Amino acid sequence: MDISFIRNLPKAELHLHIEGTLEPELMVVLAERNGIALPYKDTEAIRQAYQFTNLQSFLDIYYAGAGVLQTARDFYDLTWAYLERCKEDNVVHTEIFFDPQTHTERGIAFDTVLEGIDKALEDAREKLGITSHLIMSFLRHLPEESAFETLEAALPHKDRIIGVGLDSSEAGFPPEMFERVFEKARQEGFIPVAHAGEEGPPAYIYQALDLLKVARIDHGVRAVEDPALMARLISERMPLTVCPFSNVKLKVFETLADHNILAMLDQGACVTVNSDDPAYFGGYMNANFQGLAQDLNMTEAQARRLAANSFEASFLPEAEKRAWMARALGEG
Numbered sequence: 001m002d003i004s005f006i007r008n009l010p011k012a013e014l015h016l017h018i019e020g021t022l023e024p025e026l027m028v029v030l031a032e033r034n035g036i037a038l039p040y041k042d043t044e045a046i047r048q049a050y051q052f053t054n055l056q057s058f059l060d061i062y063y064a065g066a067g068v069l070q071t072a073r074d075f076y077d078l079t080w081a082y083l084e085r086c087k088e089d090n091v092v093h094t095e096i097f098f099d100p101q102t103h104t105e106r107g108i109a110f111d112t113v114l115e116g117i118d119k120a121l122e123d124a125r126e127k128l129g130i131t132s133h134l135i136m137s138f139l140r141h142l143p144e145e146s147a148f149e150t151l152e153a154a155l156p157h158k159d160r161i162i163g164v165g166l167d168s169s170e171a172g173f174p175p176e177m178f179e180r181v182f183e184k185a186r187q188e189g190f191i192p193v194a195h196a197g198e199e200g201p202p203a204y205i206y207q208a209l210d211l212l213k214v215a216r217i218d219h220g221v222r223a224v225e226d227p228a229l230m231a232r233l234i235s236e237r238m239p240l241t242v243c244p245f246s247n248v249k250l251k252v253f254e255t256l257a258d259h260n261i262l263a264m265l266d267q268g269a270c271v272t273v274n275s276d277d278p279a280y281f282g283g284y285m286n287a288n289f290q291g292l293a294q295d296l297n298m299t300e301a302q303a304r305r306l307a308a309n310s311f312e313a314s315f316l317p318e319a320e321k322r323a324w325m326a327r328a329l330g331e332g
């Protein structure tokens with residue numbers, strides 16, 4: 001498939017951790033700016049360290065890397081750099097996760113984090129024509145109480161945060177542990193989503209659906225182990241925000257050729273393509289699409305359906321969704 005076909009396809013990104021877009025070059029700049037010593041001699045050594053055996057081995061390095069983010073300007077620079085990559089890849093709409101607890105736990109104020117990210121999103125609407133939403137994610141390895149405190153901190157900023165998510169170490173931290181904080185978040189008007197079925201079993205996907213009442217499942221690739229669950233996801237058109245490169249880097253699949261995204265698509269599931277933590281996993285949106293074309297023989301029709309799904313599964317207003325879906329399908 002021609003790279004220009006992928007480039008020209010309008011796409012929405014729905015599973016992207018802004019902290020996961022911290023490229024080694026920016027990490028070095030921010031470390032210098034903030035007087036922080038990095039445990040790496042240069043950017044090459046940083047890239048060398050990105051060899052993961054599972055989700056936790058990645059998270060340990062990823063949380064350490066986020067330590068260079070200190071000021072609102074740092075969060076602005078991080079977010080702006082990602083939005084410029086969106087422009088290159090023709091990602092016209094993005095729904096970004098941020099992990100407030102990664103920062104509040106080390107003494108950075110919630111409002112500092114939000115201020116920097118939000119200003120970049122606002123500038124991108126104006127200068128790049130990219131629309132966006134922000135989703136605040138709770139870290140599931142921290143106690144419920146910490147998630148409740150984070151929700152409290154977000155309440156004055158409801159107009160700038162559309163939803164809540166659940167991420168970090170999955171195994172041993174089932175969604176049911178966060179049922180109460182998600183209930184409160186829903187009452188406050190936040191749209192719920194959750195990582196489930198990345199490393200965790202299908203039971204965690206059921207819990208995300210039935211207890212957290214999510215509007216999307218992040219990852220969800222292990223749903224294929226349970227045919228009744230797959231049938232339900234398909235009949236409800238429950239979106240799965242799938243991250244192909246991430247799944248290979250974190251050994252959920254051995255190779256991209258083993259990935260189940262196109263099989264799920266062909267079964268009728270509302271799967272979408274996303275980059276998760278592109279600075280750590282080797283590529284942004286178009287690189288993920290290109291990988292699927294090369295290693296899974298993705299057709300143009302499949303690529304169009306994946307792009308259309310990304311708008312269908314977004315939190316855009318219905319009319320905008322429909323218009324972008326038509327363009328992605330080549331009908332607009």
Ligand SMILES: Nc1ncnc2[nH]cnc12
Pocket residue numbers: 017020055167168169195198246276277
């Ligand atoms: N792929 C992933 N799974 C869980 N938590 C994450 N935080 C950042 N990326 C993540």
Ligand SMILES: [Zn+2]
Pocket residue numbers: 015017167195218276
């Ligand atoms: Zn993720």
